[in-house]
Amino acid sequence: MKFKLRQLEAFQATAKTGSVTRAAKxxxxxxPAVSRLLADFSTAIGFExxxxxxxxxxxxxxxxxxxxxxxRxxxxxxxxxxxxxxxxxRTAGHLRIACLPGFATSHLPRVLTEFLDNRPGVTLTLEPDRPERILEWIIGQQYDCGITDGFSGHPATERTDISIKTVCILPKGHPLGAKDTISPKDLENEKMVHTRRDSPFNVALTQSFTQDGARMNSWIEVRQFTAACTIVGEGHGASIVSALDAAQYADRGIIIRPFSPNLEHKLSILRxxxxxxxxLVLDFIEAFQNSLKPFIAEAN
Amino acid sequence: MKFKLRQLEAFQATAKTGSVTRAAKxxxxxxPAVSRLLADFSTAIGFExxxxxxxxxxxxxxxxxxxxxxxRxxxxxxxxxxxxxxxxxRTAGHLRIACLPGFATSHLPRVLTEFLDNRPGVTLTLEPDRPERILEWIIGQQYDCGITDGFSGHPATERTDISIKTVCILPKGHPLGAKDTISPKDLENEKMVHTRRDSPFNVALTQSFTQDGARMNSWIEVRQFTAACTIVGEGHGASIVSALDAAQYADRGIIIRPFSPNLEHKLSILRxxxxxxxxLVLDFIEAFQNSLKPFIAEAN
DNA sequence: CTTGAATATAACATTATGTTATGAAATTGG
DNA sequence: CCAATTTCATAACATAATGTTATATTCAAG
Incomplete structure (x- = not known):
């Protein structure tokens, strides 16, 4: 038979109070409402x-x-x-985030800690890996959200692009630190630490040197901006990195100066x-985007 | 909030079938009924x-x-x-029965076995004890049902009286076995095994001797008819016992003959x-009463 | 036996859930 | 890209479940 919750409520209340009148209250x-509910219930179940x-x-x-x-x-x-x-x-659920390795140890953990503090019932999986794996996981729905860069799109993903400001970083005490803004020409004699040669960002950077009539002095190729920050922080070379990463190293042996032209580092949030x-995932993405506001390029 | 089962059903069916139309089916x-249930449910719970x-x-x-x-x-x-x-x-529940010791090892177990065979979900507590304890347990509601005798009533109990026929038992081969009916006069020279002197049944038995102009030759006083059956079965004495107990010993060294006058042994079922x-308890009592029908005195 | 309290029932009202009809949106196939 | 089909949402009305007040019946207490 099909139970009716209201009948169960009437039954339970009557048993608890010992009286139809008190159950009604x-x-x-x-x-009479309770009386009828009980009578109907008794008839339906087949016993008194x-x-x-x-x-x-x-x-x-x-x-x-x-x-x-x-x-029960x-x-x-x-x-x-x-x-x-x-x-x-949104105080319960599970978040599965895949991100570039650099994110797992810098800005993102702080954003996540704050996000989860207000959500005791929420649990998290945070998996750093290279862009190819992140895309693969998102396509396969193994992760709710991927934070990657240099991404040009895929039909199985929904993507939110965020343009992050980039800055020039120099070792502390570097003479160029006296300038307000660094141009490619200023860096002509500096050993440059840069990302992968064929990455969209590096191509744009190289072009900016060419357009300023200067030649970029390539020194070290790294995979992450955080690695470039570490190298420059140890007193060697110069680099153009995302303002986000530079901020994490602000008191670790580097000087930060605006770079002209304004180059943008494109992050992508994939779902x-x-x-x-x-x-919950949408909430997190919003929180993450809000956390990046100070580093977003103004042109957008 | 207060959930409505119909909305939960609509929700579950739609998730399972992937379509409002199929859920409706x-x-x-x-x-449209499902469409509305889902819309109302979504509004009530506060998310899509x-x-x-x-x-x-x-x-x-x-x-x-x-x-x-x-x-869940x-x-x-x-x-x-x-x-x-x-x-x-009535195929689930728990039965708690208190009975006289004689019952726990004779007729009652067979009745119970048959009763429980058809009720796999029913469990049982069977506790033999003397009449005083049985009454005490019934009054205190520690047992659902008590089977006792010699009971004259108590305001806290509901009682069903059953009059059981009694018969005369003699050792196998006894000369009186040639008679169709035994009278008190026939037993004047026999050593009598009988119940407690002051029990209502024994008082009635003694009176029946007096009224027949005979003297009862008291030999052994027992607490249970089954004990009397055992003793007579071993070749000694005679006794007047309930037809129920005599039947259990029919092939154990005793001859069973009607006794005149008809004395009745009064059983009481207490609740x-x-x-x-x-x-369940009412069902059991009915089954138990039915099982006693062959032994019930006709005068009622 | 009377009075008061509790329950059951009747008649009507309101709400929840059902229907058919139909418009809007989305999907599919050519 | 458009037409046809399917699915969903909404409107208007119908039915069932649950609510009300009024009142009759039953039971308990003094």
Whole structure:
């Protein structure tokens, strides 16, 4: 048979209070409403639930067995309500984030810590890897969100691009530190630490030297801006890196100066196109984007 | 918030089928009915449950979490239905029976075995003890049912009296075995095994001798008819016992003959007056009474 | 036996869930 | 790219479930 929650409520309240009148009060309805609910319930289940003894409705033996199981039904509904509230308030769920290695040890952990602090029921998987794997995971829906760069698009992903400002970093005490802005010409005699030669950002950087009538003196090729920061912070060379990464190394042996022309480093936040829409993931992406605001290039 | 089962059903069916139309079919209602249930549910819980992808309604991440918990709600309702059916069919519950010691090892176990065979979910406590304890337990509602004798009533108990026929038992081969009916006069020279002197049954027995102008030759006083049967079965004396007990010893060295006058042995089935009415207990009592029919005195 | 309290029932009202009809949106196939 | 088909959302109305007030019945207490 199909149970009706209202009948179960009437049943439980009557057993608890010993009276139809008191059950009605506790349920916030009139006494005849409870009387009818109980009568209908008893007919539906096929046996009596109460008998009157000295004016008190006493549950039958069958009713006592039913009450135990009815309590379990309401407990499971209580759990459902707890979950509903957590989901509505986004305080429960699981986040799976794939990111470039540089992100796993810098800005992102701080953003995540703050994000999770307010969400005790939320758990996280954070997986650093190279861009190819990040894309692969997002396409396969193994991760909810990927943070990568140099990404040109894929039909199975939904992408949000963010342009991050870049800056020139020099060893502390470097003579060029006296200038307000560094031009490619200024760096003609500096040993340059730069990202992969064929990366879109490096191509743009090389072009900026050419357009300023200067030649970039290539020294070390690195895979991450954070590696470039570490090298320059040890007193050697110069580099153009994202303002985000430079900020993490501001007091680690480097000077930061604006670079002209303004080159932008393009980050991409990826989500699986076919994945289940998650409010929690959308919340996180918003929080992450907000955290990047100070580093976003103005031209956009 | 207060959940509505119909909304949970609509939600679960839609997630399972990927379509409002198919969900409506599986629920046996029209498509707009499901559409409205889902819309109302989504509004009530405060977040979206589905998004359309390639024509298929895909649960959101929140919806997936909810589905797990909704399944548990329906599982608990399934358990409730199982219990309801068992209770209605009296195939579940617990029986607590207190009886005289003689009953625990004779007729009653057979009745119980048969009763429980058809009720796999029913469990039992069978406790033999003396009449005073049986009454005490019934009054205190520690047992559902007491089977006792020589009981004259108590306001806290509900009682069903059953008059059992009594018969005369003699050792096998006894000369009186040639008679169709035994009278007190026939037994004047026999050593009598009888119950407690002051028991109502024994008082009636003694009176029957006096009224026949005979003197009862008292030999051994026992507490149970079964003990009297054992003694006579070993070739000594005669006794008047309940037909029920005599039947158990029919092939154990005794001859059974009607006794005139017809004396009745009064059994009482007790139930707590204030206890919870149990269909299972009432069923058992009915089964027990039916099992006694062959031994019931005709005068009633 | 009377009075008061509790429960059951009747008649009507409101809400939840159902229907058919239909418009809007999305998908599919040519 | 457009037409046809399918699916979903909404409107208007119907039915069932649950609510109300009024009142009859039953039970308990003094």
């Amino acid at each position: 506790s349920l916030g309805v009139s006494q 639930l109460f008998e009157r003894k000295s004016g008190i409705l006493t549950p039958t033996s069958e009713a006592r067995y039913m009450l135990t199981e009815v309590s 039904v309401f407990e499971s509904l209580d759990h459902l309500e707890d979950l509903r509230r957590d989901l509505k308030e 699986p196109l076919a994945g289940n829409r998650s409010l | 599986s629920l046996g209602v029209s498509q 449950l589905f998004e359309r992808k390639s024509g298929i309604l895909t649960p959101t991440s929140e919806a997936r979490y909810m589905l797990t918990e909704v399944s 709600v329906f599982e608990s309702l399934d358990h409730l239905e199982d219990l309801r059916r068992d209770l209605k069919e 707590p007056l204030a206890g919870n009415r149990s269909l």
